[in-house]
Amino acid sequence: MKKQVLLAGLLLAFGIGAVQAADVVAGKAKANACAACHGMDGNSPAPMFPKLAGQHASYIEKQLKDFKSQTRIDPTMNAMVGALSDEDIADISAYFASQKTTIEVADVEKITLGEKLYRGGNPDSGLAACQSCHGPTGTGNEPAGFPSLSGQHVTYLEKALNDFKSEIRTNDVSEMMRNTAGKMTLKEIKAVSSYISGLH
Ligand code: HEC
Numbered sequence: 001m002k003k004q005v006l007l008a009g010l011l012l013a014f015g016i017g018a019v020q021a022a023d024v025v026a027g028k029a030k031a032n033a034c035a036a037c038h039g040m041d042g043n044s045p046a047p048m049f050p051k052l053a054g055q056h057a058s059y060i061e062k063q064l065k066d067f068k069s070q071t072r073i074d075p076t077m078n079a080m081v082g083a084l085s086d087e088d089i090a091d092i093s094a095y096f097a098s099q100k101t102t103i104e105v106a107d108v109e110k111i112t113l114g115e116k117l118y119r120g121g122n123p124d125s126g127l128a129a130c131q132s133c134h135g136p137t138g139t140g141n142e143p144a145g146f147p148s149l150s151g152q153h154v155t156y157l158e159k160a161l162n163d164f165k166s167e168i169r170t171n172d173v174s175e176m177m178r179n180t181a182g183k184m185t186l187k188e189i190k191a192v193s194s195y196i197s198g199l200h
Pocket residue numbers: 031033034035036037038048049050051052060063064073074076077080081092159
């Protein structure tokens with residue numbers, strides 16, 4: 001009797017473990033629904049759609065759950081995630097995280113200012129250096145929840161920063177990005193976005 005209970009317990013533990021582990025292969029099949037905009041390998045062909053390739057799985061998961069709960073508003077994405085289960089979200093996120101991001105080419109004229117802001121912020125306005133959270137090569141810090149920015153499209157980066165600045169996007173924990181983008185001028189947003197698109 002005792003033995004049977006133990007066995008059942010072990011099987012249960014095993015079963016739950018198997019369900020929770022994200023499945024990259026299943027994720028690839030489920031990501032078909034995303035390919036038209038984000039690209040099959042997560043490198044979106046059009047610059048208004050963010051690249052997902054190489055992004056941290058936990059960041060992608062957070063965004064999809066935020067779109068689902070409407071904590072982050074985008075009519076297209078709010079509609080896209082409605083039918084996704086937690087398991088679908090975990091699988092798709094693991095799949096895109098396993099892909100390699102492509103790198104863009106920064107505009108030469110914007111590199112000097114962009115690099116200065118990324119590395120050192122702007123002491124005059126109290127703007128923090130981006131690299132203190134997003135890392136020296138823009139790959140972020142997954143455990144801390146700082147996304148990878150490396151190689152992202154300029155158009156999307158500018159939109160994201162403007163959305164934080166105008167508080168259209170408010171799903172950043174502790175207002176970290178609203179506080180950051182709120183201190184930036186439009187010129188600074190353009191320069192740093194261009195710099196980041198070529199950063200790796
Ligand atoms: C019709 C085009 C379209 C389709 C299809 C689509 N997306 Fe998106 N996605 C967008 C747009 C546009 C944004 C940017 C939203 C914004 O500006 O805030 C976005 C943003 C995202 C983000 C946030 C990225 C970031 O860096 O913060 C994730 C994650 C995402 N989509 C995942 C998916 C997944 C997973 C699917 C498939 C289930 C999907 N998308 C299907 C258009 C699309």
